[in-house]
Amino acid sequence: MSTFGAPPAGNPNALTPSDCCVPQPGNDGISCLKWSPTANILVSGNWDGGLRCWQVQEQGGQIQAMPAAQVNHQNNAPVLSACFSADGTKVFSGGCDKAVRMYQLGQAPPNNVPNQIGAHDQPVKGVGYIRSSNLVVSGGWDSKLKFWDQRQQQPVGVFDLPERVYDLDVHENLLVVATAGRHIIAYDCSGQPREHSRRESPLKYQSRCISCFPDSTGFAVGSIEGRVGIHYLQKVAGKESFAFKCHRQDSSVYSVNGIAFHPGHGTFATVGSDGVVNFWDKDNKQRLKGFNATQRTIPCAAFNAQGNLFAYASSYDWSKGSTNVQPGNEIFIHNVQDDEIRQKNKKAAGYKR
Known part of the structure; x- marks a missing residue:
């Protein structure tokens, strides 16, 4: 049996x-x-407890x-988040x-369970890696933000969250x-982590995803109401914060599940519960590419470091509850064409406020 991925030949997802x-x-x-x-290595976290x-x-x-490895969280507890170290040798x-x-990539951990470097009192919903200090940051449902040095079990910093x-x-x-x-x-x-600012989301309903701009001047946040907010943390000449509608079909509203920025162009992708992927240009306030809807919700996506590969998951996100479960789980990789994602000189189909 081949271990290599193959084109889906008309796969509706x-x-x-x-x-x-x-x-x-x-x-x-x-x-x-x-x-x-640092390399074209893709990792997924799953509700079956696997880190693949x-x-x-x-x-x-x-x-x-080609599948390279799989490890599992203790007792196959669902994996909710993951990130790489700056040198690409470790996954947190x-x-x-x-x-x-x-x-540690390439090493089999004891009992196939990765080494524990930190803990929360409730499930851990987000992890990230801070390159300048080599710290891992984690956020949990215990309303705590914790910073970890990989060499010790106690956090080097803790912030209480609202x-x-x-x-x-x-x-x-x-x-x-x-x-x-x-x-x-x-x-x-930079240096000791410190709070820069806090605010209420520019969107009216529950936040679902958040992503930093590639130039670190701000962030994009998506919500369950099918809208994205673009917010600048510092003043940028000629640019202002705004919000726009997306992942809506007629009177139906779908959650924005993920926001992924392109590393080179600064444009970004959104994926949603409507099974749609859109590529956007925030600077010119236009949609660059709208793909046809797939037949299953899309919970997450990411561009590789070069920006020429776009991975997206086709997997039920529970947005329709337990009575309308969409069976099956798939991951696809799209070969990104430059004209799909780069900024265009002329404004095309614009945002809806």
């Missing part, structure tokens, strides 16, 4: 027929997708994904076992956290 269908994606919902910053890794090769527009993860764990963490993101020295109650807190992580 793929964006295009040529997208690579990643083998062995797991047996339950996919919570997160992350690329190594693939080596991805791209040549002449053809993509192949958090989940429903309330643990922050570290997996509510449970729903998502967090780190880019360079900017850390942004979205919690229940529509709170958003930004931290400056």
Whole structure:
């Protein structure tokens, strides 16, 4: 049996027929997708407790994904988040076992369970890596934000949050956290982490995802109401904060599940419960590319470090409750064409406020 991914040949859950269908994606919902910053290595976290890794090769527009490893959280507790170290040698993860764990790529951990480097009193919803200090940051449903040195079991810093963490993101020295109650807190992580600012989300309903701008001047936040807020933490000439509607079809409103910025162009993708992927340009306030809707919700997505590969999960996100479960879990990799994601000179289809 081949271990390489193959084009889905008309798979209704793929964006295009040529997208690579990643083998062995797991047996339950996919919570997160992350690329190594140094190589085309893709990692997923799953509700079946698995942390899976693939080596991805791209040549002449053809993509192949080969399973490389799988480790599991204690008692197969769901994995809710993951991130890479700056050198790409380690993967950090958090989940429903309330643990922050570290997996060294290429090494089999005891009992196939990654080493625990930290803990919360409730499930860990978000993890990130701070390159300048080599610290791991974790946010939990215990309303705590904790900073970890991989060499010791006690946190080197703890912040109390106003509510449970729903998502967090780190880019360079900017850390942004979205919690229940529509709170958003930004931290400056140059030197000792410190709170930079806090505000109420510009969106009216529950935050679902948050992502830093590639230039660290602000963040994008998505909510269950099918809107995205673009917010600048500092004044940028000619640019202002705003919000726009997306992932809506007629009178139906769908959650924005993930926001992924392109590392080169500064444009970004949104994925949602409507099974749609859109590419956007925040600076010119326009949609760059709208793919046809797939037949299953899309919970997460990510661009690789070069920006030429876009991984997205096709997996039920429970947005329709337990009575309308969409069976099956798949991961696809789309070969990104430059004209799909780069900024255009002319304004095309604009945002809806």
